[in-house]
Amino acid sequence: MGQVLTGLRLKQPSALPGFGLSLGYTLTYLSVIVLIPLAALIYRAAGIGLSGFADVLADPRVQAALRTSFGIAFAAAFTASLFGLLVAWVLTRYRFPARRLVDAAVDLPFALPTAVAGIALAALYAPNGWIGSLLEPLGLKVAFTPLGIFVALVFVALPFAVRTVQPLIGEIDRELEEAAATLGASRLVTVFRVVLPPLIPGMLTGFVLAFARAVGEYGSVIFVAGNLPYVSEIAPLLVVIKLEEYDYKGATAIASIMLAISFVSLLLINLLEAYARRRLGHA
Numbered sequence: 001m002g003q004v005l006t007g008l009r010l011k012q013p014s015a016l017p018g019f020g021l022s023l024g025y026t027l028t029y030l031s032v033i034v035l036i037p038l039a040a041l042i043y044r045a046a047g048i049g050l051s052g053f054a055d056v057l058a059d060p061r062v063q064a065a066l067r068t069s070f071g072i073a074f075a076a077a078f079t080a081s082l083f084g085l086l087v088a089w090v091l092t093r094y095r096f097p098a099r100r101l102v103d104a105a106v107d108l109p110f111a112l113p114t115a116v117a118g119i120a121l122a123a124l125y126a127p128n129g130w131i132g133s134l135l136e137p138l139g140l141k142v143a144f145t146p147l148g149i150f151v152a153l154v155f156v157a158l159p160f161a162v163r164t165v166q167p168l169i170g171e172i173d174r175e176l177e178e179a180a181a182t183l184g185a186s187r188l189v190t191v192f193r194v195v196l197p198p199l200i201p202g203m204l205t206g207f208v209l210a211f212a213r214a215v216g217e218y219g220s221v222i223f224v225a226g227n228l229p230y231v232s233e234i235a236p237l238l239v240v241i242k243l244e245e246y247d248y249k250g251a252t253a254i255a256s257i258m259l260a261i262s263f264v265s266l267l268l269i270n271l272l273e274a275y276a277r278r279r280l281g282h283a
Contacts, residue, residue, distance in 0.1 A: 038259065045256035048249050056253040061229050062238065065254075069235040070261060072146060073214035076153035077161075081207045083154075084161025085199065091162075092169040106163075109156045114219025121152055122224040144226030149234065152220045157210035164206035168199050204273040208266060215262055 045053075056062055091103050109117065125132045125142035132143055142148050172195065180190040218236045225232040235258055242251035 041252065041255060041259065044252050048253055052249060053253055053257070056250060057257065061233070062235075062254060062257075064230045065233050065235040065238045066257065066261070068146060068149065068233065069215060069258070070265070072149050073153055073211055073217075076150055076157055076214045077207050077211035079150075080154050080157040080161040080210045081203050084158055084206055084210075085165055085203060087158070088162045088166040088169055092166055106159050109159050114156070114217065115223065117155060118152060118220035118223030121148070121155065121220065125151065125224065143224055144228075144232065146225075146232050148224040148226070149221050149232060152224050153214040153217055156217055156220055157214050160209035160213060161203070161206035164209065165199055165202045168202040172198060201273055201277045204269065204276060208269050208273065211269070212262070212266060215258070 048056075087106065091099065091106075122143050123129050125135075125148060127133065127136050127141070127143070129143070132141075135142060140147075142151060176194050177190055180194050185193070216236065218234070218240075221234055222237055225234065227233050227237055235254060239251045239254050239258075242248075242254065
C-alpha cells in the first residue's frame with residue numbers, strides 16, 4: 001500500500017497535456033502552417049521539369065537578382081551581428097540616461113511596417129535627404145543603389161542580432177573577467193578568451209535569424225533600392241514581376257530556387273552553430 005501511495009505521489013500533475021497530444025498538435029500546426037504550403041510550392045515546381053529550371057537559371061536577370069538578394073543579405077546579417085553584439089553589450093553592461101528608451105528603439109523594426117521603413121530610409125538617404133545630402137559631396141550614393149539595399153537589410157536584421165546575444169551577455173560572470181585581469185591578461189586577450197567564446201553560439205543564432213529575415217525582405221527594400229534590373233533588383237521583386245506578367249511557372253521556379261538556396265544556407269549555418277556549441281561545451 002505504501003509503495004502504491006509513493007508511486008502516486010511521484011506522478012506530478014502537468015500544466016501541459018501529455019506527450020501524444022502535444023506531439024499531435026505540433027505536427028498538425030507545422031503541417032498546416034509550414035509544410036503543406038512548401039509542399040504545394042515544390043509540387044507546382046516539379047511540373048516545370050529540370051529543363052524549365054535550367055532555362056530560369058540561365059536567365060542573366062535571374063542570376064543577378066539572386067546574387068543581389070543572397071550576397072547583400074549575407075553581408076547585412078554579418079554586419080548586423082557585429083554591431084548587434086556591441087549594442088547588446090552596451091545595453092546590458094552600462095547604465096546611462098534613456099537606456100530603456102534605446103532598448104525599446106532596438107525593437108522598432110519588428111513593429112514598424114516595412115513600407116514605412118522603406119519610405120523613411122529613402123527619404124533620409126536620397127540625394128536631397130538629411131543624410132544623403134551630406135554623403136553626396138563625398139561621392140557616396142546610398143538610395144536607389146545596392147548600398148541602399150544593404151542599409152535597409154541591416155535595419156531590419158539588427159534586432160535579431162541584439163536580442164539573441166543580450167541574455168547571454170547578462171549570464172557572463174564578471175568574476176571571470178576580473179580573474180583574467182588579475183592573472184595579467186590584457187583587455188584584448190580577455191575579450192577573445194573569456195568574453196567571446198560563450199557568445200559565439202548566440203551570435204550564430206542571431207546571424208541565422210538575420211540572414212533569413214534579410215533574404216525574404218521586400219517592403220523596405222523596394223522603396224530604397226531603385227529596382228534596376230542587373231543592378232539593384234532583388235529576387236522577391238522578380239517573383240512579383242513574374243506574377244504580374246502571369247508567368248506563374250517562372251515565379252514558381254524562382255521561388256523554389258530561393259527556397260533551396262535558403263534551406264542549404266541555413267542548414268550549413270545551423271551545423272556550424274551546433275559544432276560551436278559542442279566544442280565550447282567540451283572546452
